[in-house]
Amino acid sequence: MAESSQSPSDESTSTIDPVTALANMHISDSQNRDIVKDEGNGRAMEDSRTAKEGKKIEKFDGISHCSPVEAGGSLPDTMEVRADPVKGEGLFAKRDISVSEPIWALPYSIFMALETEKLSSTCYSCLAVISSHIPHIKGTAREDMNLKSCTGCSQVKFCNKDCQAKAWKAYHKLECKIFSLYRENFPPMVIRAVMRVVLLKDKGLLPKEHWEILMNDLVCHEHVWKTAPPNNITAMVRDIKIVTKSKLSLETLIKLFWVMRTNSIELPTSVHGGIGTMLDPVFAKLNHSCVANVMLYRPWHTSASGWNLDSNPSAEQRGTFATVIPLRDIKAGEELTIFYSDPTSSVSERNLKHMDNYYFECTCPRCADDMKAISEIEDSMPIVSAEHESWSERVLQQLENLQGGKEEALLAYNKVSEDWERNLPKYLDYPALYTASHFDQISLHLAVNGLHFGAFDKTLINLLRSYFLIYPARLTGRHNYSNIHVMFVMLETFDILLAINCKDKRVDEPDQDDIKQSLRRLSKSGVGKETLVYWR
């Protein structure tokens, strides 16, 4: 740990707008110092004192991109809490819910933390990401945006003063000095999430009812960690107590840690996968199933999700962090369940995750089937043939080297994709080939390039193939394609094809002709809009 080092500030030439001025007022109220510097060229944004002195400061557009942070949403009237003797409390549907009906809009949660490695590429307030790890999908990241570091702590970044001021007011003013103490060994995300709750509680900024829920309503498996408390956790939590100078007892902090760990979910982005952790006290009541019927979806079109910030969303959209969507039709009285583990991973991997993180063994019908299948199939796994290996290597190489202008590259793409289509059936009976070979990378390339070229039908088919062809029960070990991103990219492709949510988009609106052509090609192969809606 080391002392804080303030970055120097200098002047900027553009003008101030009302939002920025308001933001600066909040800062000066609370700390009256500069906290944001431009990361790209080391130029610091001017501080609130400079603004007061009437100098010009950097201009941002007047639209508020951030959303109010809340401690948690309320239970939608389509569901109710019921207790199960094995799983504890869970959420149940009060009426039939259709697969096409988004059921719950979750607000941004104040109980969240970004993964350490995402701090440099994600706005600490609105969670906009500046670099996509999946190339070519336009609008999935704000590559044109420069994140600016907080000069107070140099650990977190913001896309503009508006974002910075909102985060400052809601939570960062409590953490900034503490974060600045760390040069290395920056605390991991769950520890930072706990730290935030502790600071809010100690400063009287956490409503009593939220503290009550955290401490008394959520499961944390006290009997397990109290019997054998892991030393490293206790040490990290002790650090929280020291750096926050908290009045709360060490026991309370340890319990808070386990509450966060047991009830948090991955902070989702769309194609970027998880970027951190978050806790919503109501969402936390959802139990797990390996055949879950709902999922948390962060659509790419809303500004609040940190993407496509130019689309000028409504206040309601801005306040929505993510949407809970059904994965199929749900009957009244059915339990709503989510995936706690990657549904495409093998049953043994899933079980490990359930036991390690949540202290339960899943007894869903899929786990039982998968266990049975493993014992039957394990010995008869085929070895990847040299013929398949060299063919798939060639396909992958060609996909990695698609060159030329758009038309030329599209022709090359179609050629490779046809080669893949033509030869793949030969191997369809050998699922090991999908995972032990280059199947996952080829599928991803085909899907991503398909999106790039507006060949949405090809994208969808390749994603569906990856998702449904690979039967996780057969894969006891390595499972390359075990990534929920596929699901998200699939949902986006569905959205594009169905023209759902495309209305607001200006910047990256897909070509309508591409959509029509793709739909035409799909319907020729027997897939109509109805089927798409159902899959979605």
Ligand SMILES: C[S@@+](CC[C@H](N)C(=O)[O-])C[C@H]1O[C@@H](n2cnc3c(N)ncnc32)[C@H](O)[C@@H]1O
């Ligand atoms: C996030 S909480 C879910 C809500 C919890 N049941 C409650 O009463 O508050 C996670 C905990 O619920 C229980 N749980 C969730 N899904 C389960 C399942 N499929 N089987 C058994 N227990 C489950 C486990 O104790 C797990 O640690």
